[in-house]
Amino acid sequence: MHPYRINVFRSIYRYKHAYLFLLPLLVLLGIFSYYPIVMALKMSFYQWKGGNEAIFIGLDNFVALFKDKTFYASLKNASWFILFDCTVGVLMPLFIAELLFHLKSARAQYVFRTLFVATITVPTVIVILVWVFLYNPVVGGMNSLVSLFGISPQLWLGGTNTALFSIIFSGFPFINPIYLLIVFAALQAIPKSLIEASVMEGCGTWRRIRSIDIPMIAGQLKLIFILGILHGMQSFYKQLIMTNGGPGEETLVPGLYMYQSGFTYNDFGYASTIGFVMLILMLALTFVSNKLIKSGNE
Amino acid sequence: MASRASKKVSYVLIGLLSLFVLFSFFPLLIMVLTSFKSKMDVSLGVFHLPNAIQWDNYSRAFETVVPFAWNSILIAVCAVAGVLVASSLAAYAFARYKFPGREILYYLVIALMMVPTVLVLIPMFKLVAALGMLNSYAVVILPQIAGGCIIAVFLLRSFFAGLPEDLFESFRIDGAKELRILRSLVLPLSKPILGTIAVLNFHSSWNDYIWPLVTINDKALKPIVTGIMSFSNDYATDYGPMMAAYVLASVPLILVISFAMKYFVDGLTSGAVKA
Numbered sequence: 077m078h079p080y081r082i083n084v085f086r087s088i089y090r091y092k093h094a095y096l097f098l099l100p101l102l103v104l105l106g107i108f109s110y111y112p113i114v115m116a117l118k119m120s121f122y123q124w125k126g127g128n129e130a131i132f133i134g135l136d137n138f139v140a141l142f143k144d145k146t147f148y149a150s151l152k153n154a155s156w157f158i159l160f161d162c163t164v165g166v167l168m169p170l171f172i173a174e175l176l177f178h179l180k181s182a183r184a185q186y187v188f189r190t191l192f193v194a195t196i197t198v199p200t201v202i203v204i205l206v207w208v209f210l211y212n213p214v215v216g217g218m219n220s221l222v223s224l225f226g227i228s229p230q231l232w233l234g235g236t237n238t239a240l241f242s243i244i245f246s247g248f249p250f251i252n253p254i255y256l257l258i259v260f261a262a263l264q265a266i267p268k269s270l271i272e273a274s275v276m277e278g279c280g281t282w283r284r285i286r287s288i289d290i291p292m293i294a295g296q297l298k299l300i301f302i303l304g305i306l307h308g309m310q311s312f313y314k315q316l317i318m319t320n321g322g323p324g325e326e327t328l329v330p331g332l333y334m335y336q337s338g339f340t341y342n343d344f345g346y347a348s349t350i351g352f353v354m355l356i357l358m359l360a361l362t363f364v365s366n367k368l369i370k371s372g373n374e
Numbered sequence: 375m376a377s378r379a380s381k382k383v384s385y386v387l388i389g390l391l392s393l394f395v396l397f398s399f400f401p402l403l404i405m406v407l408t409s410f411k412s413k414m415d416v417s418l419g420v421f422h423l424p425n426a427i428q429w430d431n432y433s434r435a436f437e438t439v440v441p442f443a444w445n446s447i448l449i450a451v452c453a454v455a456g457v458l459v460a461s462s463l464a465a466y467a468f469a470r471y472k473f474p475g476r477e478i479l480y481y482l483v484i485a486l487m488m489v490p491t492v493l494v495l496i497p498m499f500k501l502v503a504a505l506g507m508l509n510s511y512a513v514v515i516l517p518q519i520a521g522g523c524i525i526a527v528f529l530l531r532s533f534f535a536g537l538p539e540d541l542f543e544s545f546r547i548d549g550a551k552e553l554r555i556l557r558s559l560v561l562p563l564s565k566p567i568l569g570t571i572a573v574l575n576f577h578s579s580w581n582d583y584i585w586p587l588v589t590i591n592d593k594a595l596k597p598i599v600t601g602i603m604s605f606s607n608d609y610a611t612d613y614g615p616m617m618a619a620y621v622l623a624s625v626p627l628i629l630v631i632s633f634a635m636k637y638f639v640d641g642l643t644s645g646a647v648k649a
Contacts, residue, residue, distance in 0.1 A: 184388065192395065215613065249394055
């Protein structure tokens with residue numbers, strides 16, 4: 077045997093501890109991450125329904141998907157969620173973080189930050205269920221609330237024109253505590269000297285936010301912008317709980333369509349194809365926004 | 375003059391922040407308020423105060439929620455323990471040994487952060503079904519361990535790598551076995567970051583919805599978040615006990631996070647700053 081080979085084996089033996097320590101992790105990830113990823117990509121090329129054997133059908137699933145009107149409808153709906161997640165979903169945490177940052181008292185900062193983070197202690201699903209209750213046209217409060225503004229009673233989640241908006245609005249006031257923490261920590265990391273210099277130069281608050289704060293935390297804003305895209309593209313538990321995609325296809329999103337194809341219609345091959353296409357779309361959107369925001373900075 | 379103006383500004387800031395805190399808590403306040411209402415009071419409208427506080431709602435909800443809560447606690451504790459053990463062993467290996475294949479194995483682990491969960495939902499379901507794992511605790515615990523380990527390895531590896539080499543030397547001279555170094559030297563020094571990992575994983579385990587929804591049908595094994603959905607369906611229009619159940623379902627998480635708020639905030643911010 078080649079001496080180099082022997083060395084490799086010798087050092088593998090020497091580090092047997094290290095491999096032993098890695099074993100539990102690698103076994104778990106092999107079974108529950110790598111195997112499903114490979115299968116997801118492979119099964120997109122198979123017809124795989126119910127308990128039947130999977131049959132290789134090449135690109136047929138993809139061809140069917142690209143002709144599928146329901147899929148396009150779901151993409152159109154998802155684009156609303158994405159649009160919202162990367163505009164309001166970025167601006168609100170930024171706005172609140174700036175308010176917090178301008179508070180003089182460190183104690184008040186701590187109290188408000190804690191209060192915003194405290195909302196995370198209630199499971200997301202339960203918050204959604206409370207919104208479902210609020211949107212109930214009879215006993216929920218939304219109709220009496222909007223009547224104050226002279227708006228007639230709505231069906232909310234059941235209405236063709238209101239369902240999508242109602243789901244989006246259930247995120248009100250759109251302050252994701254995790255994003256808030258990220259932006260706030262970034263603001264606190266701006267060198268004090270920079271801010272003091274701007275004050276000496278007679279730079280107003282608004283100007284400072286625009287010319288110092290935002291450029292200095294651009295990395296974090298970009299991160300939550302991209303997280304917003306990914307969340308808007310793949311998240312579907314709200315739609316599943318609130319409307320199950322209805323009425324009609326008004327609130328169907330690709331993730332939910334995949335879920336329904338798999339678990340309601342037992343068409344696992346087609347569901348895998350939807351997952352595959354979503355992966356490509358997410359990678360593409362991330363890539364494009366990465367490029368765009370970078371070129372905007374330079 | 376200037377100080378009066380700045381005082382005015384801080385009142386405005388506090389006013390605005392209080393308003394947004396109120397907005398953030400709005401659904402939760404509605405939940406608590408409704409949980410005390412009788413059926414009659416609920417029909418009077420969301421913003422009406424209850425005529426008489428219905429404690430009975432809570433006793434009815436309690437019986438239903440408790441078994442689900444135990445399931446969730448068991449699942450979350452096992453998942454957290456599993457993540458801590460598997461990730462600290464692996465992170466120790468990545469941080470302290472220069473074994474062949476270290477780089478590539480590390481990137482194979484970290485690259486999984488990029489993979490959306492939605493992609494693996496269907497094949498993972500078929501896999502656990504084929505393994506006969508449906509309707510068991512293991513079916514939710516094991517994938518949560520695998521998923522939680524990815525970020526945990528990332529955080530722990532950089533922490534372990536930053537520990538001074540001298541500490542290890544003194545232990546090695548002592549003839550301490552590797553596992554003992556990990557247990558009695560490295561882990562005690564890493565308590566804060568282990569705390570962060572524990573809280574983050576407890577939170578995500580408690581919140582997990584879609585995976586337990588598709589893998590556990592047996593009512594006796596359901597965790598709280600999916601269990602409560604079946605409860606909602608049983609009490610279709612009886613909102614008082616339903617909201618009481620939602621309040622109770624939030625209690626364990628509120629306890630854990632209020633005790634560990636510092637770890638939670640530190641973890642979320644430090645992870646982001648490093649990224």
